[in-house]
Amino acid sequence: MSKRKVKDAHLPVGECITQLQKILRERLCNQQLPEKPEGVGAQHKHLLELLRRTAVHGESNSVLIVGPRGAGKTMLLKSVLRELLEEKEVQKNLLQVQLNGLLQTDDRIALKEITRQLHLENVVGDKVFGSFAENLAFLLEALKKGDRSSSRPVLFVLDEFDLFAHHKNQTLLYNLFDVSQSAQAPIAVVGLTCRLDVLELLEKRYIERVQTQLSLPQDFPDEKFAKDWNESVKALCEDKSVEEVLLRHFNCSRDFRSLHMFLMLCLSRVTVAKPVVKAADVLEAGRLCFADAKADMLHGLSILELCLIIAMKHLNDVYEGEPFNLQMVHNEFKKFLQRKSNSMYNFEQPVVLKAFEHLQQLELIRPVDGSSAKTQREYQLMRLMLDNSQIMEALQKYPQCPTDVKQWAMSAFG
């Protein structure tokens, strides 16, 4: 697709790109729900049915949605709720309480939040409650209708469910489930968690998703541009190298979030001058995603620090992963220097110590035990947090690495 062709369209190309970026960014940054959740049809139906029973018939239910991170648990729940709230009866009846294990870190805060979300601050006022259960029962009682025969159904959503289980005595969970069992009030408890392994229901649909994620909705103002865009995406998906990158990405991680991140990187490269995603962009994004962070950090070390790392690597090889201290490393380094005639790396011990501490700061080495206060710094035992392949790879990339240092690293025994 040429640039000129786009310019013939009804809207200026800059406008189109802006629109495109806006729509896709909203989708990729998890703001917009997809129109129809894919691959979770059965779960969707089941959950919808359960929640409708609570909302309409006043039946208590509890559901735990388990799945790995980024599998679409929240998305599923949100789309179910969206569908549920379209029904008139539900809309006027159902109350919602959204709790998150990250935010409500203990039961006291959680209870406050429940009160707030049910708009019952005034009712509670300055009342003092004997126990948690009493308080919760009071809250639910307060929700009863005028005739006191039936109370309004409440939906409790507990995100990061596993964190609630860490609360002291699990009072909140115990009480919620108790209420749902004993039919005091109709409540539905929905927990979302990633803690248990779950069927990987999303795996087949993964590559197909790329297209549905990226294609534009029908109501895009400039149809011509939209068509071109969609076609270019389709062409992109057929490209061999792109498919390879996507497959590799899929093999690394199967959650949607990381896919979103990946596509976001592609999208951010779309500009007025270059209005389509090219295969090269996808490859570049893949490169960014798979970069080995530690190797990148090794690239920025000074020669002295790199030499120390090589010395540690040799010590690790010789003593089979036993921890080492600075004296040993320095000794190893000095042995290397003695074999060299030129003494360009002849540094004083304190300078070496400073380099060593910098490595510790970067957490490339880590002290073995906590009793660091009692031993001198140069005798503190350390472990190297890198493996040989990472070191060798970093050496290959290192700018202007002296040959003798390289050879020293390659040699079997320091």
Place this chain on the structure above:
Amino acid sequence: MIARLQQTGYEEDRLQRVAKLLPCRELQAGTLLSIMGQPQQYSYPSVFIYGHRASGKSHVMHILLKELELPHATVSCVECVSVALLFEQVLLSFFGCDAASLLPRSPSLSDFVRIYRQQCLEMPAKQTRYVVMEKAELLRDMDANLLPAILRLQELVEDNVTVIFLSEIVWDKFRPNTGCFEPLLLHFPDYSKGELQQILSQDKHPSYSAEFYSSYINILLGVFYSVCRDLRELRHLAALNFSKFCEPLAEGKVKESDTHKLWRNIEPHLKKAMQTVYLREVSSLQWEQMQQVEEKETGPLRGLSAHTHVELPYYSKFLLIAAYLASYNPARTDKRFFLKHHGKIKKTNFLKKNEKTSNHLLGPKPFPLDRLLAIFYSVVDSRVAPTASIFSQISSLVTLQLLTQVSHDDQLDAPKYKCAVSMDFICAISRTVNFDIVKYLYDFL
């Protein structure tokens, strides 16, 4: 050449100005800008930027947000000793002091998110708001739920907000046990030697030519580059030593173009700076004073290291020497070193070289008080009575942290100690009392 930054939604001349302020970081700034997108568009919820110290992380972020006038809150995690300060700073920068004062005492994350949402209803974001967390590695030490929550702040507060983390440590070391929202990772590579040269040459002295300053930077990098690549540190060293570099020029001894002579003049000076200023053994003020003193009296340099100047009582020195010997010699060799008539000990037998690793590699070993005193009596030349004063000197050595007590305090009858001084230090001490310590060390036989 200044590469052009491009991003629709921003004024062209502003981007030009930004590009000028960020030398050698155009590529990173461009990537960042393209991820941020146009001001009103959503951006990725959290971005994690990592790179070495002084690789321009904060600088790029600061310039971008300030010059493009985007709403932002910069939080340094060093300053935030409690989460309350962190929340307050974010609310203050986004919504003004009224919002910040709504926070209750010792607020929880739940309070923060609630107030943020409330304020957000009144002032919805027209542009993406940015929270910049500097030194983000410190977030790991705060509440366990803080980092995962901040990572998904966009989702929790339902606002157009993006959190940017800056750290020296790679993301792998951050990930909590149960996983969390994965941020978008961005690496800032270190400056190459050429780039360092280019940046450092920018702050040239007004009274000298640019080439002259640039040649000075070249020499400086020649000395320090193999040890230190930290731009900030190099800049400090450059500023401190420049006057020395110009000295022969001011005296009229050499011309600006005579780089070799200038190099000969400055090189030993820089080497010395490596041992002192770089290690922070002297402050920059002391260093300047030292330079002036040096000109007047060209006598031998006094030892710069602070730890060679510890004054101790006479017996304490011997106690320390004895402790050092006890820590670094195996107990079975005491007989050979300190007994006048130790009988026949075969030299081959004595030097068991199968003990390959020397004690100076493994560090000091603990020893009981009895052994310390026994060695002390044999090394000290006069007869000393085991008085309370001797014992109190031992305990004051412990308070000075020259010795460390290994056993628990409640073991009164047989306390154990370790010597905690370095080889250089003990050599300096033994020289003052005319004791040749090397002769008594097993490692150096």
